[in-house]
Amino acid sequence: MAIVEVTDLEKTFNADSPDPVRVLEDLNLEVEEGEFVALMGPSGSGKTTLLNLIAGLDSPTRGTIRVGDQVISGMSESELAKWRTRNVGFVFQFYNLLPVLTAAENVELPLLLLPMTGAERKQRVRNALEIVGLGDRMSHRPGKLSGGQCQRVGIARAIVTDPTIVVCDEPTGALDAKSADNALNLLEQLRADLGKTIIMVTHDPHAAERAQRIVHLEKGRIVPGDERLRLASTRR
Amino acid sequence: MPPEAASFMGGGPDLSLLQLAVYAVLGLLLVIFILTLMGIGTLPIFFTALLGLQLGLGAAQNLPDPIGKWSKVGGLVFRNMRRNLLRTALVYVALFVLTGMLTLIYTFVTSLVKLTADKEGQQLVILTEKHSIPSQMPPGHERRLRELLRELDPADRPADLDANIMTWSFIGGSTEKGKPTPQNSLFFFALSPEAITSGMMAEQGLNPEDLGSTNWEELLRVVEVVKEDKRHVVIGEDRLKIMNKRVGDTITVYSTNYPGVSFECIIVGAFPAGGRMGGAAAMRYDYLLSLLDEYEKANGKKHPNADRCLNLVWVRMPSKAAYEKLAGKVNNNTAFTPAAKLETFSAIVGAFTEGLKDILWGMKYIVMPAIVCIMCLVVGITITIGVRERWKEMAVMKVLGFGPGQVMSTVVAEAVLIGLFGGMLATWSMWGGVALVSGWAKGAGGGAAFFASLKVPVEVLWMGPALGLFIGLVGSALPSWSARKVKVSEVFSQVA
Ligand SMILES: Nc1ncnc2c1ncn2[C@@H]1O[C@H](COP(=O)(O)OP(=O)(O)O)[C@@H](O)[C@H]1O
Ligand SMILES: [Mg+2]
Numbered sequence: 134m135a136i137v138e139v140t141d142l143e144k145t146f147n148a149d150s151p152d153p154v155r156v157l158e159d160l161n162l163e164v165e166e167g168e169f170v171a172l173m174g175p176s177g178s179g180k181t182t183l184l185n186l187i188a189g190l191d192s193p194t195r196g197t198i199r200v201g202d203q204v205i206s207g208m209s210e211s212e213l214a215k216w217r218t219r220n221v222g223f224v225f226q227f228y229n230l231l232p233v234l235t236a237a238e239n240v241e242l243p244l245l246l247l248p249m250t251g252a253e254r255k256q257r258v259r260n261a262l263e264i265v266g267l268g269d270r271m272s273h274r275p276g277k278l279s280g281g282q283c284q285r286v287g288i289a290r291a292i293v294t295d296p297t298i299v300v301c302d303e304p305t306g307a308l309d310a311k312s313a314d315n316a317l318n319l320l321e322q323l324r325a326d327l328g329k330t331i332i333m334v335t336h337d338p339h340a341a342e343r344a345q346r347i348v349h350l351e352k353g354r355i356v357p358g359d360e361r362l363r364l365a366s367t368r369r
Numbered sequence: 370m371p372p373e374a375a376s377f378m379g380g381g382p383d384l385s386l387l388q389l390a391v392y393a394v395l396g397l398l399l400v401i402f403i404l405t406l407m408g409i410g411t412l413p414i415f416f417t418a419l420l421g422l423q424l425g426l427g428a429a430q431n432l433p434d435p436i437g438k439w440s441k442v443g444g445l446v447f448r449n450m451r452r453n454l455l456r457t458a459l460v461y462v463a464l465f466v467l468t469g470m471l472t473l474i475y476t477f478v479t480s481l482v483k484l485t486a487d488k489e490g491q492q493l494v495i496l497t498e499k500h501s502i503p504s505q506m507p508p509g510h511e512r513r514l515r516e517l518l519r520e521l522d523p524a525d526r527p528a529d530l531d532a533n534i535m536t537w538s539f540i541g542g543s544t545e546k547g548k549p550t551p552q553n554s555l556f557f558f559a560l561s562p563e564a565i566t567s568g569m570m571a572e573q574g575l576n577p578e579d580l581g582s583t584n585w586e587e588l589l590r591v592v593e594v595v596k597e598d599k600r601h602v603v604i605g606e607d608r609l610k611i612m613n614k615r616v617g618d619t620i621t622v623y624s625t626n627y628p629g630v631s632f633e634c635i636i637v638g639a640f641p642a643g644g645r646m647g648g649a650a651a652m653r654y655d656y657l658l659s660l661l662d663e664y665e666k667a668n669g670k671k672h673p674n675a676d677r678c679l680n681l682v683w684v685r686m687p688s689k690a691a692y693e694k695l696a697g698k699v700n701n702n703t704a705f706t707p708a709a710k711l712e713t714f715s716a717i718v719g720a721f722t723e724g725l726k727d728i729l730w731g732m733k734y735i736v737m738p739a740i741v742c743i744m745c746l747v748v749g750i751t752i753t754i755g756v757r758e759r760w761k762e763m764a765v766m767k768v769l770g771f772g773p774g775q776v777m778s779t780v781v782a783e784a785v786l787i788g789l790f791g792g793m794l795a796t797w798s799m800w801g802g803v804a805l806v807s808g809w810a811k812g813a814g815g816g817a818a819f820f821a822s823l824k825v826p827v828e829v830l831w832m833g834p835a836l837g838l839f840i841g842l843v844g845s846a847l848p849s850w851s852a853r854k855v856k857v858s859e860v861f862s863q864v865a
Contacts, residue, residue, distance in 0.1 A: 190768065191858040218770030229765040233448035243769040245438050
């Protein structure tokens with residue numbers, strides 16, 4: 134069974150206003166467990182909107198979204214918040230780390246919302262930071278880290294709760310070519326070694342190439358037939 | 370000094386409204402300046418306290434959850450406050466200054482209200498002429514009042530009448546006949562020396578608390594000396610200095626309001642400088658009476674003011690009901706000619722402060738609320754700026770699953786902390802500072818008597834922190850409400 138199942142999705146902003154903006158319509162999508170999917174499409178095509186809906190940051194106007202064994206379309210805002218903590222890891226374009234917290238504290242932040250002993254939290258934070266190769270930067274503040282390192286802290290924060298899915302919106306958008314490559318390697322590695330399910334929005338074809346499957350979005354619809362499966366990348 | 374005395378003294382320096390306004394503005398600026406210095410001076414305490422709290426929270430992070438967990442979120446508050454130290458410091462100082470001003474106004478308003486409020490127990494009541502200002506009564510009025518007092522039930526009159534009644538006569542004069550100047554003039558209260566020992570003049574600062582025990586002992590000794598000879602007088606140190614005289618000197622005072630009467634005075638003591646009697650002088654009432662008698666003998670007719678030489682009579686009555694009974698006997702009593710009236714001291718002070726009533730009202734209902742509003746604005750604006758700066762961060766916290774209440778409370782906590790410390794340190798340091806000055810002044814006595822009587826009401830100690838708490842909550846209400854409503858999906862939407 135697919136781990137993400139989107140059925141007959143419609144999203145209309147300002148639905149009740151005189152000029153509603155229909156961003157997504159008749160959208161169906163399935164993502165398998167352990168799959169690395171890239172969402173591509175021109176600017177304004179609705180990629181971010183779709184990702185927000187799958188990640189439980191917004192609710193659809195119509196249609197259903199199932200993630201794991203839970204139907205999240207129809208959940209209230211506070212139910213969604215609780216659900217996100219356990220089930221979604223977020224990687225942002227601009228990292229969105231809290232500048233006053235150290236790398237370790239940033240990674241620990243989502244764990245504070247879960248029932249867990251302090252020792253367990255510490256262990257998980259260390260693990261996550263070691264996975265992204267920053268085990269020696271635990272007590273550095275974001276201001277003392279490079280963009281690439283910040284993004285790796287962001288990725289560590291996204292996986293520390295061991296979520297059902299990891300969502301990334303333009304994760305390489307703010308990085309130079311080398312750092313971008315590193316970040317993409319890391320995402321591939323997460324999928325390959327840890328079996329993470331990753332959905333990544335990007336308009337960079339090179340970044341999309343690293344995914345197993347690219348879904349093209351145009352004017353709120355998935356472009357049929359253009360969807361292609363790729364062999365699992367062996368690059369590390 | 371009795372309020373009426375002012376009318377004998379030419380009403381004091383003549384201030385124009387403009388001058389008064391200038392003084393008020395200068396005074397206000399001085400107060401703000403001093404408060405700002407105090408605010409800056411207490412900044413280290415403020416930051417040390419914050420650091421202490423943060424360290425405490427840091428230690429609590431190692432405690433079992435949920436304490437450990439939430440102290441980590443609480444730690445965020447302190448780090449955010451430290452993020453812009455200058456801004457935090459400025460808001461603290463602003464709140465300190467405003468709270469300090471509130472404290473001063475509150476002290477002023479409450480002490481005035483206390484002064485005019487009728488005390489339930491003992492009543493100081495005053496006999497004056499009914500239809501004329503200034504009040505000028507014949508000496509017989511005192512005897513008639515004593516008779517009426519004796520007619521009352523024992524429970525309604527002071528047990529020891531002599532220790533609870535005093536007369537006041539006001540005598541202006543100068544040491545050079547017909548040529549009064551500010552340097553050679555002085556103002557006497559003619560009264561009986563017992564008025565000091567019986568405590569009737571406690572309100573004038575002649576009491577052990579205000580003077581300090583050394584000065585009080587000295588005053589009691591001087592009073593005994595005064596009793597030895599009618600011509601013995603006591604003059605305030607400030608006045609002596611102006612007149613370039615000292616204790617032991619003999620002066621002749623040519624009265625201005627008793628023409629043709631001159632007093633041969635031997636200065637046997639001095640009232641402490643700075644106190645309420647520092648610029649005044651006191652002589653024996655019977656000396657005035659005897660000189661008026663001599664005048665009659667020498668001139669074959671009564672002195673024109675002989676029947677107008679008693680200005681006030683004060684009586685301490687045991688209760689308000691007793692006062693009312695006595696007033697019933699005095700008012701409209703034809704035995705008093707010219708007619709006399711009996712009033713409570715607080716009623717007279719009330720009439721005296723009538724002019725202040727508008728100011729008092731304005732302070733209470735305009736100035737104080739306005740200051741509170743300004744404080745809310747200061748906090749509100751600062752917190753709004755902080756929330757704007759951290760908009761994205763708060764959205765991220767919500768994305769990670771933090772509830773709106775949790776995100777909001779980090780904002781409210783910041784405002785409350787600044788408000789609480791600002792209110793607390795401002796009121797506490799003002800109360801403590803004034804208590805310290807007053808304690809020192811009591812020890813020093815003399816010219817410091819004015820400072821010795823200063824006192825900030827003790828209730829400001831809890832009012833300050835409570836106000837700070839309130840200001841923090843109200844000031845952060847709007848920004849924290851908007852923080853609550855941060856839309857999580859906007860975090861992604863801002864992507865290029
Ligand atoms: N909150 C919103 N209200 C109204 N319109 C929105 C909102 N969010 C996105 N849109 C519109 O939806 C369309 C798709 O936006 P988005 O999903 O961000 O595109 P992409 O990420 O593919 O560039 C755009 O035309 C955008 O203007
Ligand atoms: Mg987008």
